[in-house]
Amino acid sequence: MDVAKFKRVVLKLSGEALAGTKGYGIDPVIVDSIARQIKETQSTGIEMAIVVGGGNIWRGMAGSAKGMDRATADYMGMLATVMNSLALQDALENYSVNTRVQTAIEMRQIAEPYIRRRAIRHLEKGRVVIFAAGTGNPYFSTDTTAALRAAEIEADVILMAKKNTDGVYDSDPRYNPDAKKFKELEYIEVLKRGLGVMDSTATSLCMDNKIPIIVFSIDEPGNIMQAALGKDIGTIVGGIKRDG
Template sequence: MAAAQYKRIILKLSGEALAGGKGYGIDPMVVDSIAREIKEVRATRLEVAIVVGGGNIWRGLAGSAKGMDRATADYMGMLATVMNSLALQDALENCDVDTRVQTAIEMRQVAEPYIRRKAIRHLEKGRVVIFAAGTGNPYFSTDTTAALRAAEIEADVILMAKKNADGVYDADPRYHPEAKKFKELEYIEVLQRGLGVMDSTATSLCMDNKIPIIVFSIDEPGNILKAALGHDIGTLVGGNNKNDC
């Protein structure tokens, strides 16, 4: 097994990644496949923390757009991330990967409360830590959660595993076949051009704390390990070199 380029990573998974081809709910076979890939990453002795979205179950913005109170809709989205996190924890432990779920909203019967020092200690002991329930506050996305937790635990990189996208393009390649893929980008370019890597709050957090982001496709088996090992896949945001499209 090749040596990892990093010591500690945050893996950001969308809720849709757990849904498989259905696009909604949780597909146990897909979750098991992702868990096996994460086990391969842990075999490199790399410390792994994970943030999972909840869009396969509920989207707070969608509920808000239809008249629901925004804070209530967002809290429902946070609970959806807890469900996804528990499913992923179960799959990881079935693969003999010691895992802890920490939630920003306290629910001690199902998970630990988020405590920064305890999370770091789990990682140092070789456990995978899954951060659930977002930041615990409405109006913040799970992208922002990933950026915030990465800063708090001093992660070396955020791996943004995307469904139906193998990097960042100057236009949506699904509708613009001529769209060009970026190999590297600066944070400010992402913000100025509205490229949608993360929301602006998350991107700004990464920029302020100099946390690089690797955007890659989760659809191809083995890509999580490749990204964790620093292979040249996807798009790097926050690298040293200026990129031309």
């Protein structure tokens, strides 16, 4: 049996990852597949926290671009992440995985408020913790949420599960057949070249706190486990010695 390389990880899922081929809404089949992969990964002894985006339901930036107040649009996006988090929680609990959703905006009827020490205690007890509602503040992305929560709970790595790409390239491989895939990158190079691993705020936060990032494809079943075990998959930002 493979030995877990990391003790505690933050898995960052885009909202689009839950939407399947439709690109919007929540696809129960896809959510079930992701939940099954999370269960398998956690069974290796890895403590797992998750941050889910909300782009399959609502994007604050899109609403703002069409004239909506930016803060209002971002709060709507935070609520979309809560919907995704509850769907993922339900799928995980169908596999008998004890799960807690913690929200940065208080809504006690459906989730716990985010409390750092409580989150860590849940992880230590073998529960999966899903961080919802972003940071609770407008103008910050769920990428930044993942970086912030990873720093707060002292995670070993952020696993960036991407849709339609298997790593970081120097240009978009969908349009450039000669695009070069990076195996390893430094944070500063990501920032200077604008490579889009995370937004600049999230990348800087990871750099300042020395939190490595593994970027990999969510489209291939089993990749969450491979990334969490430190296998040679995707692109790594920040430097970790990986297994072959």
